[in-house]
Amino acid sequence: MRRTITLLLLAAAAAWAQDTCVECHESLEGDLQAPAKAWPNDVHRARGFGCADCHGGDPTAMDPEKAMSRAKGFRGAIRRTQIPNLCARCHSDPDLMHRYDPQQRVDQLAQYRTSIHGKRLAAGDENVATCVDCHSVHDIREVKDPLSPVYPLRIVVTCARCHADEKLMANYNLWATQPEDYKASVHWKALAERGDLSAPSCASCHGNHGATPPQVSSVAAVCGLCHALQEQFFDKSPHYQAFTDLGLSGCVVCHGNHRIEHPTDAMLSVEDGVCGKCHEADSPPGKTAAEIQGMLTKLAEELDRSRAVLDEARTAGIEVSEADVQWAQGREKLLKARVTVHSFDADAVRRDIDEGLKITAAVYQAGLDALKERDRRRLGLVFSLVAIAITIIGLWLAIRSREQRNASRKAAEG
Numbered sequence: 001m002r003r004t005i006t007l008l009l010l011a012a013a014a015a016w017a018q019d020t021c022v023e024c025h026e027s028l029e030g031d032l033q034a035p036a037k038a039w040p041n042d043v044h045r046a047r048g049f050g051c052a053d054c055h056g057g058d059p060t061a062m063d064p065e066k067a068m069s070r071a072k073g074f075r076g077a078i079r080r081t082q083i084p085n086l087c088a089r090c091h092s093d094p095d096l097m098h099r100y101d102p103q104q105r106v107d108q109l110a111q112y113r114t115s116i117h118g119k120r121l122a123a124g125d126e127n128v129a130t131c132v133d134c135h136s137v138h139d140i141r142e143v144k145d146p147l148s149p150v151y152p153l154r155i156v157v158t159c160a161r162c163h164a165d166e167k168l169m170a171n172y173n174l175w176a177t178q179p180e181d182y183k184a185s186v187h188w189k190a191l192a193e194r195g196d197l198s199a200p201s202c203a204s205c206h207g208n209h210g211a212t213p214p215q216v217s218s219v220a221a222v223c224g225l226c227h228a229l230q231e232q233f234f235d236k237s238p239h240y241q242a243f244t245d246l247g248l249s250g251c252v253v254c255h256g257n258h259r260i261e262h263p264t265d266a267m268l269s270v271e272d273g274v275c276g277k278c279h280e281a282d283s284p285p286g287k288t289a290a291e292i293q294g295m296l297t298k299l300a301e302e303l304d305r306s307r308a309v310l311d312e313a314r315t316a317g318i319e320v321s322e323a324d325v326q327w328a329q330g331r332e333k334l335l336k337a338r339v340t341v342h343s344f345d346a347d348a349v350r351r352d353i354d355e356g357l358k359i360t361a362a363v364y365q366a367g368l369d370a371l372k373e374r375d376r377r378r379l380g381l382v383f384s385l386v387a388i389a390i391t392i393i394g395l396w397l398a399i400r401s402r403e404q405r406n407a408s409r410k411a412a413e414g
């Protein structure tokens with residue numbers, strides 16, 4: 001509450017205060033005007049800051065000589081290599097930042113210096129990302145604002161400005177395919193199409209300010225932040241040590257890093273799946289792969305088979321909701337087995353599969369019983385239809401013979 005009031009007062013003060021920098025620059029053209037035009041959206045303006053807080057100078061003087069006087073600390077345009085320190089003057093100052101928000105982090109510069117971007121910039125390379133390449137400048141928004149360039153749905157475009165630039169990336173021996181690959185992934189689909197903000201954007205995996213590719217030993221840990229169960233199985237599996245020894249990076253070996261697709265049981269194929277990349281079909285691991293794939297396929301087929309019977313019964317109007325619930329439990333077992341796959345241990349997978357098969361067998365039986373019930377009802381319907389038909393015919397015959405009798409009586413009387 002106090003924070004809100006403080007912020008409102010600051011904003012009001014900013015609105016009233018005369019800022020000659022804004023006033024004059026609004027009337028200029030091109031690059032000199034653009035900052036003043038963008039400024040109304042800037043979070044710093046909303047917090048009561050002005051142009052002079054970054055550029056120096058005297059924002060009360062209308063005379064440009066005085067306003068932009070070096071004696072008043074005017075710095076003019078800011079060189080790219082100076083940007084991080086400029087922003088950090090406030091953002092690394094806990095006393096200042098915590099006046100605005102006690103939760104505000106003050107480690108952006110420290111983190112940035114550990115990143116490849118930060119290290120390169122410190123060495124004088126101006127092509128890497130500085131604070132304003134990710135946050136923009138003069139219209140810097142709160143990071144949770146959906147229009148902010150670091151908002152999860154927008155960040156791909158922000159990184160892509162450089163990372164999809166083949167010419168630029170070729171200088172560093174890097175591919176420029178990460179944004180395109182990522183946009184073909186399950187993660188982007190979850191984020192963009194389903195609005196699932198728990199799915200990762202570029203920064204979720206690379207860090208906001210410490211952007212480095214996660215190194216070999218930590219790649220599995222990045223994925224494990226969100227896929228904890230798979231990580232637990234993987235860490236105890238024979239692959240953990242084997243991959244570490246070979247310098248291979250965990251999850252990424254089988255799933256890739258940017259273009260991660262929806263996995264299917266076919267991934268376990270020794271002919272054209274991932275296992276076959278390293279194992280021969282007739283080796284013990286190759287056989288394990290085939291065995292696991294066989295079990296998963298079997299349970300999936302049993303689920304389909306019982307689903308078909310239940311659907312048929314429901315269409316016929318038979319109540320099967322209890323079996324539906326059971327079927328869903330069987331499906332859970334299949335999903336569980338696909339997680340247990342990461343132990344790469346056929347016996348462990350079999351435990352989930354066997355539980356699933358037991359359930360699907362019961363569901364299939366329940367479906368068959370429901371279909372029998374349907375047949376019984378159909379037979380009953382046929383019987384009653386026949387009975388009704390017989391009654392109608394009987395009535396018709398009775399009426400007809402009575403009419404005939406009446407007619408012959410009338411004829412006899414006449």
Ligand code: HEC
Pocket residue numbers: 020021022024025028032051052055056057058059061062063064067068076077
């Ligand atoms: C009366 C008009 C006027 C006022 C007031 C004014 N400027 Fe300028 N500003 C200009 C003009 C014109 C230029 C371009 C010519 C030049 O570089 O001197 C300029 C250039 C700049 C530049 C770019 C310098 C460069 O080297 O490219 C910055 C940054 C700037 N102004 C910031 C400010 C700030 C901050 C204030 C307030 C403290 C301010 N200006 C006040 C007119 C003004």
Ligand code: HEC
Pocket residue numbers: 021022025031032033035036039044049050051052053054055077078079080083132137138
């Ligand atoms: C939060 C800090 C900050 C504030 C506040 C700020 N600027 Fe800047 N400004 C920068 C930085 C950083 C650059 C250099 C951007 C770059 O290199 O991409 C810059 C660049 C400029 C330039 C040079 C543009 C060019 O393309 O040559 C002008 C002019 C300018 N600012 C004017 C202003 C005016 C006018 C205001 C107030 C409306 C303002 N700035 C407020 C940080 C700030």
Ligand code: HEC
Pocket residue numbers: 084087088091104105108109112117129130131132133134135143144150151152155203207208209211
């Ligand atoms: C490579 C892109 C990138 C660079 C470079 C970058 N940031 Fe950020 N910044 C982000 C992302 C992403 C977030 C988090 C957005 C979110 O939480 O959704 C963020 C968040 C922030 C926040 C909000 C508080 C926080 O830490 O979460 C501040 C303040 C901030 N950055 C300032 C800076 C400053 C100052 C610099 C330069 C030293 C900088 N950023 C450089 C991408 C970047």
Ligand code: HEC
Pocket residue numbers: 043044047049053054083086087088089090091096097100101104131132135137140141142143144
């Ligand atoms: C004069 C001090 C000052 C300077 C210089 C400054 N900032 Fe800020 N900035 C602040 C304050 C204060 C806030 C508001 C924090 C809050 O209310 O949580 C803020 C907010 C932000 C936010 C939004 C944070 C959030 O939690 O959503 C971003 C992003 C940001 N600044 C980036 C930058 C960048 C990039 C630069 C350098 C170009 C910069 N700032 C320079 C003081 C400053």
Ligand code: HEC
Pocket residue numbers: 116117120127128129130133134155158159160161162163168172174202203206211212213
């Ligand atoms: C202004 C351009 C620019 C922007 C924007 C940018 N980067 Fe970079 N980035 C670079 C350049 C140039 C390099 C190459 C530095 C090197 O490898 O020496 C790099 C390097 C990297 C690396 C290290 C690659 C390696 O292995 O050497 C990662 C990871 C990275 N960027 C992630 C990101 C992410 C994530 C974003 C968006 C949040 C982003 N970058 C935004 C220019 C940019």
Ligand code: HEC
Pocket residue numbers: 156159160163174175178179180182187200201202203205206213214215216219222249252257258
């Ligand atoms: C799901 C996590 C994840 C997401 C999301 C992600 N990355 Fe990566 N990225 C990685 C991993 C892991 C590596 C390291 C690859 C390795 O060591 O095999 C990597 C490597 C990189 C590299 C180094 C060069 C390379 O291709 O190996 C760059 C540059 C990069 N990523 C940029 C990006 C950009 C830009 C985005 C967003 C469009 C992004 N990443 C999204 C996990 C991710």
Ligand code: HEC
Pocket residue numbers: 186187190196198199200201204205219222223224225226227251252255256257260261262263
């Ligand atoms: C910030 C959290 C987060 C991180 C980090 C993350 N993921 Fe994901 N992942 C998700 C979410 C959310 C989904 C979507 C789940 C869904 O489809 O319901 C998902 C989906 C997947 C899927 C598809 C699952 C399916 O059934 O279709 C795979 C495979 C996957 N991630 C692998 C990885 C790998 C490998 C990494 C590391 C390089 C990783 N993830 C990093 C959150 C994350």
Ligand code: HEC
Pocket residue numbers: 220223224227230231232234239250251252253254255263264265266267268274296335338339340341342
């Ligand atoms: C040796 C190859 C391999 C490695 C290493 C691997 N996976 Fe998988 N993963 C698979 C296979 C095969 C499937 C498909 C199972 C199926 O659908 O039949 C799968 C499925 C998945 C799925 C979707 C199904 C589920 O489990 O919910 C996710 C998510 C996933 N893996 C995440 C990870 C993560 C995180 C890591 C690292 C801790 C990892 N994987 C390591 C082979 C691997």
Ligand code: HEC
Pocket residue numbers: 238239242243248253254267268274275276277278279284285286288289292344345
């Ligand atoms: C990048 C190469 C690679 C891939 C891909 C791979 N493995 Fe392995 N796997 C190894 C290595 C290396 C070992 C340890 C050496 C050995 O026993 O062959 C190993 C060991 C195993 C073992 C233990 C063998 C034992 O006797 O202890 C099993 C089981 C196994 N892998 C199954 C699989 C399955 C199933 C897949 C596909 C989902 C798969 N592997 C994918 C490299 C791989």
